[in-house]
Amino acid sequence: MPFFEKLVTAKDCKARAGVLTTDHGIIETPIFMPVGTQGAVKAIEHRELDENGVQIILGNTYHLYLRPGNEVLSSFGGLHNFNSWKKPILTDSGGYQVFSLKDLRKITEKGVEFRSHLDGSKHIFTPEKVIETQRIIGSDIMMPLDECTPYPATYEYAKKSSEMTIRWAKRNKDAFDNSTPLYGHKQFLFGIGQGSTFPDLRRECMSALVDMDFDGYSIGGLAVGEEAEKMYEMTDIVTNIIPEHKPRYLMGVGTPENILNAIELGVDMFDCVMPTRNARNATLFTTRGKINLRNAKYKFSQEPIDPIVQTYASNFSLGYLRHLFIAQEILALQLATIHNIGFYLWLVKTARQKIVEGTFRQWSNSIQKEMSSQ
Amino acid sequence: MPFFEKLVTAKDCKARAGVLTTDHGIIETPIFMPVGTQGAVKAIEHRELDENGVQIILGNTYHLYLRPGNEVLSSFGGLHNFNSWKKPILTDSGGYQVFSLKDLRKITEKGVEFRSHLDGSKHIFTPEKVIETQRIIGSDIMMPLDECTPYPATYEYAKKSSEMTIRWAKRNKDAFDNSTPLYGHKQFLFGIGQGSTFPDLRRECMSALVDMDFDGYSIGGLAVGEEAEKMYEMTDIVTNIIPEHKPRYLMGVGTPENILNAIELGVDMFDCVMPTRNARNATLFTTRGKINLRNAKYKFSQEPIDPIVQTYASNFSLGYLRHLFIAQEILALQLATIHNIGFYLWLVKTARQKIVEGTFRQWSNSIQKEMSSQ
Numbered sequence: 194m195p196f197f198e199k200l201v202t203a204k205d206c207k208a209r210a211g212v213l214t215t216d217h218g219i220i221e222t223p224i225f226m227p228v229g230t231q232g233a234v235k236a237i238e239h240r241e242l243d244e245n246g247v248q249i250i251l252g253n254t255y256h257l258y259l260r261p262g263n264e265v266l267s268s269f270g271g272l273h274n275f276n277s278w279k280k281p282i283l284t285d286s287g288g289y290q291v292f293s294l295k296d297l298r299k300i301t302e303k304g305v306e307f308r309s310h311l312d313g314s315k316h317i318f319t320p321e322k323v324i325e326t327q328r329i330i331g332s333d334i335m336m337p338l339d340e341c342t343p344y345p346a347t348y349e350y351a352k353k354s355s356e357m358t359i360r361w362a363k364r365n366k367d368a369f370d371n372s373t374p375l376y377g378h379k380q381f382l383f384g385i386g387q388g389s390t391f392p393d394l395r396r397e398c399m400s401a402l403v404d405m406d407f408d409g410y411s412i413g414g415l416a417v418g419e420e421a422e423k424m425y426e427m428t429d430i431v432t433n434i435i436p437e438h439k440p441r442y443l444m445g446v447g448t449p450e451n452i453l454n455a456i457e458l459g460v461d462m463f464d465c466v467m468p469t470r471n472a473r474n475a476t477l478f479t480t481r482g483k484i485n486l487r488n489a490k491y492k493f494s495q496e497p498i499d500p501i502v503q504t505y506a507s508n509f510s511l512g513y514l515r516h517l518f519i520a521q522e523i524l525a526l527q528l529a530t531i532h533n534i535g536f537y538l539w540l541v542k543t544a545r546q547k548i549v550e551g552t553f554r555q556w557s558n559s560i561q562k563e564m565s566s567q
Numbered sequence: 568m569p570f571f572e573k574l575v576t577a578k579d580c581k582a583r584a585g586v587l588t589t590d591h592g593i594i595e596t597p598i599f600m601p602v603g604t605q606g607a608v609k610a611i612e613h614r615e616l617d618e619n620g621v622q623i624i625l626g627n628t629y630h631l632y633l634r635p636g637n638e639v640l641s642s643f644g645g646l647h648n649f650n651s652w653k654k655p656i657l658t659d660s661g662g663y664q665v666f667s668l669k670d671l672r673k674i675t676e677k678g679v680e681f682r683s684h685l686d687g688s689k690h691i692f693t694p695e696k697v698i699e700t701q702r703i704i705g706s707d708i709m710m711p712l713d714e715c716t717p718y719p720a721t722y723e724y725a726k727k728s729s730e731m732t733i734r735w736a737k738r739n740k741d742a743f744d745n746s747t748p749l750y751g752h753k754q755f756l757f758g759i760g761q762g763s764t765f766p767d768l769r770r771e772c773m774s775a776l777v778d779m780d781f782d783g784y785s786i787g788g789l790a791v792g793e794e795a796e797k798m799y800e801m802t803d804i805v806t807n808i809i810p811e812h813k814p815r816y817l818m819g820v821g822t823p824e825n826i827l828n829a830i831e832l833g834v835d836m837f838d839c840v841m842p843t844r845n846a847r848n849a850t851l852f853t854t855r856g857k858i859n860l861r862n863a864k865y866k867f868s869q870e871p872i873d874p875i876v877q878t879y880a881s882n883f884s885l886g887y888l889r890h891l892f893i894a895q896e897i898l899a900l901q902l903a904t905i906h907n908i909g910f911y912l913w914l915v916k917t918a919r920q921k922i923v924e925g926t927f928r929q930w931s932n933s934i935q936k937e938m939s940s941q
Contacts, residue, residue: 232890233891233894236898236901238879260890260894261893265890275884275887277884277887493639505612510651513606520606522605524609526897527612527897
């Protein structure tokens, strides 16, 4: 089996339905991947991810490297054995987190020196080091170390940054090619394209990565503050460059609307903290738009959350869920998270079905209208 | 069917196996009842209570009266409809919580005036009012308003307090007899015995309650700071007074050892925040004793929590569970709560089985020895 197989392309846009094959199972694309930064998706159990149709979760190399640390992960035989999640795992390289440390990090051609946000201890991440660490983590899909160009950036900064990302990409790829998996299952490496909101830099960076022949391509440095239209424009540019038979991953995106629009532009994979983080803030995504459970209008509501999306949380009324939030019950976070994850997975699963049926754009427009009507 | 049926008494002690029959299902005694103060047991889903063998949960009249409030509960048709818990519910009267307010409450013969701990609003609880509120809540088993005598108390205070509890018991009983369930299912009322640690007061109070013929009898005002031996002594005294065919409920108890010893003295029902609260503090109850997951010795442990008690949490290693606590993941609270509730239910279920088999004392001694060996 090839790692990625494109099965169908929509008739009237670049949306695709495909399948990723890993040793921990297949992933039907387009897919949303819940974020499990520290080896757990916040406030939801593995079996609940399963029942909501989750096929792959994220882990974060920076966080896992610091805690529990490579020694623990290694002694357990990797993250799958450590956290007992049996399905595929994708790990971010941690570059994004390290670069966010601002005062605590220093970038050189070699890599990034940084101080742990936990205890101030000094570390260095290089392309070679993050590949080595992801071998220890044993993720199915690995990300390279790149520089997530901050937004806004000058053309000059973005160009320099993107060029370093290209040089690092080569080092990541070499380190990957010169090492082997530790636990007997296959691992894949993506390239991450940068270039800020500059079309020519985006083109140059992604073309250079495509020449290196990665297993898939991530679109990085977007959803960092730019206009949604800019994000779509950049996405459109690079999905024209990435070969058809390679998966495309738009990192850190996004709202349900963002996801549908990016699927239309040929993106296959998404991750975002939004469904889980918003759930913990009492915000639910529904087919009728976002709702805030703290709103007094739900006090007496005996309605379930959503008329279409069914999860375990559908057993409870909006009135009870609101009460749980007001009364600061942990169960509130659990049920809201189950619903939001269920909603995001319903969204991509339905998108896939509509792509296959040839009605994706029509459905996408109508559900987006429905979601914005409230 | 009678409300309570005693099926077996142990050969060499007062331990009993019985069954409580309510319109929301039967309860096999001895039973442990997880505490769901605000209409939810903290950090655990209803279906997880089910899978751990939970047969009845508690709610708290004081908390539910303040939030979501009688108006919401009434509009939903009671707590069962509000929180979607299908099995029996027992409600504490809230007397204990009101009396704990100290500076915010004033006791008179009529009842207790108090200020809400949430917003300072003024309220009064009388025996009549708590019965009325529990009719609105629709709990299967209701508790009367009593004064939980503080410990330590002088003989004089304890006597006055216990006598007021007896006068209030009569008013509770009258209010109960003169009202009817609102939602079509039967409700039962217990009497609560007080008397602090004074044998004659305990005897007088419980005898007076027995004369009023309640559906069951609670033993209140214990596990409030007195020596365990005193608690057992008082329990032993009153279980000799309560008729054999009535259920006995030792309120707010306790450790696994406390529960086993009280079962031996003829107690049928228990509730305590210990399994849920301790879980959230990383303390797990196991057949080999209590363990604190924050302990560094579990960092590399690939063992499950308990060799005997099996729950969903058994799918995870001590090392991973420790990581979840150190990393402050909500999943840590969820899995620890599942385990501790599973452990408490395993304890009473096994106790019941051993009572039936005629080996309760022997088993109780051996498991207590095992639990204290670590």
